[in-house]
Amino acid sequence: MFMLPLKILILLLFFCLTFPQISSSTSTSSGGDDATVCIIGSGIGGSSVAHFLRQYSTNHHPKILIFERHAIVGGRMATVTIGGDAFEAGASILHPKNYHASNYTDLLNLTGKIPSSSESSISLGIWDGNGFVVKTLNANSNWGIVNKIVSFFNGIYLFIRYGFSLVKMEGFVDETVNKFLKYYEGVETRPVFESVEEMLKWAGLFNLTGKSLKEELVDGVKLAPLLIKELVTVITRINYGQSANISGLAGAVSLAGSGGGFMGC
Template structure:
């Protein structure tokens, strides 16, 4: 997604980057207390499910059979569409430089990063452009200083403080620690401050830190709108994640971010089962030792019809919310709901190949002089779109240059509702291709925070997407994948000392 760019990175966070590459943990070779499971199922092959399969293989070794069920395309909400001769991202499109799991994945899989194409940003209030980025940093700095004082620099420092605490999770996971709930995971990273952010809006959090309302309306709101399609009344934690996505150094995968998912599945040596899971039930069976053991029966429908299979461990890596899945759970006490409270927010991604009408943005510049690539919008009644971006292909060919606004190009429009023909004709002087994707992309974030769904649904049944109710992002899914893989391992081998430990930040200082 298009974003603004901050200019600094945390030194402490960069030290963690070095830590991540020098000491990754693998438990598959550690002494085990009992034999490994025979079969594990993962439901969903998006970035969360694919990363889960990868980490399960690390934790349980080569002997376990891992099946991954996916009814749609591998990649889930990481998807591309072909327009003309090129493919373009329609889903999650950028990755933060401190997303250490995603960085590890591409390094491990040998997937190159996409070539960077310089971009420029503008803020649109529905009638006029409030701010247009210059090619010169010093010009941008003084423009921001004149209009917003030191708010912009203070936002960088505030986000960096949150990032420094966020980065602790990599240290904990390196040493094999896991958490049974989203709240415990957040508290381990940021203490009470992260839980406080979950219970207030981003606007309230920033006003409490002394940021001006004008700055929040003009700068912060456009960032949350482009990243989550929602206003500054989202919770403060996901708001901070959104602002971190306005950092410098954002990158993407050459050929499309979904390649990470297929690469992780291949690396995990898991079997992809193209099928729709309809139900999960618990079954009690006798074991070799004579004591009863609980197994999980997955019922599914594939091209051949209905079928079912038994597993020792199951990880659900698809949202259990209305409109996202209809998996039923039977035989569990207490009962497991098919749908948890809350709903997913709709964002419509419309890709248009056409000639932009720059006057729609309230500018008098000639199209040949309009060099803005990313237009973010304020939360005003006049804004029918969340953002408008000139798209580059997922693979940048040699000699590629982004076409100027005076030439036809592919533009991505994010909006809450599908665009009408009249709206498209207002935005574009002409167009020859329109591709529309309706995403239930992320939860609707409405603080105060209610308790998130648990990571642990039953003894050896786990729910990865609980983490989305803190913040939905590729890296958050990867963190949750590592967490549930560790939980599954520790529960199987009864290593309770590695689950829900308090004060890890202080305790682990001496181990670094």
């Protein structure tokens, strides 16, 4: 499954958090006329930016123009049918703490699906193209005690293989997500940003843009190389089609998609 592209997340946050400043400066230079905002694309990024721009504007109602090459809105947030089977054409999950996107789906009356316990697998397999390099026990029992026992032994197996690196990776992901959550604070406790760089520095995320994910995980988080090679690389390839040498910020967002509690689109 795919996470929402990082550029959409950054675009949405940047416009939402900078619009009051944009509106003020534009009205001053144009003699009080409403600003005209042009947005390219009407996918979840473009359409939600247009919505939140208007919602967060307290003094003006700007003219918003959305340019879309297709006849319908939604972009890659679509489902295609091939051979009678339905496939997600783009992002298929939403992080539960991506409040803007979650609230926007509520606004559109879109129904989310949270996998039931019977649909959630407790097994893990990593295929390197030739065979399974990691394969845990599989259980699909109606007996809860059986699933717990299998999960316990799988946990022991993964700890033996990766040590405390799994715990360190979880801590890194939680820290990154909490930094993103700062953007949801009210205007009373956060500034208005004039650039993406300023916005990232305020939340403590800018340092991730100057290094690769692999560099951050090896030098900063001190993860075991085996975990990066097997698990982290799988996650970044599934989400963004890239290796662990992806940008540190994009990679951190990608790793956030490895947790649970997601809502299906």
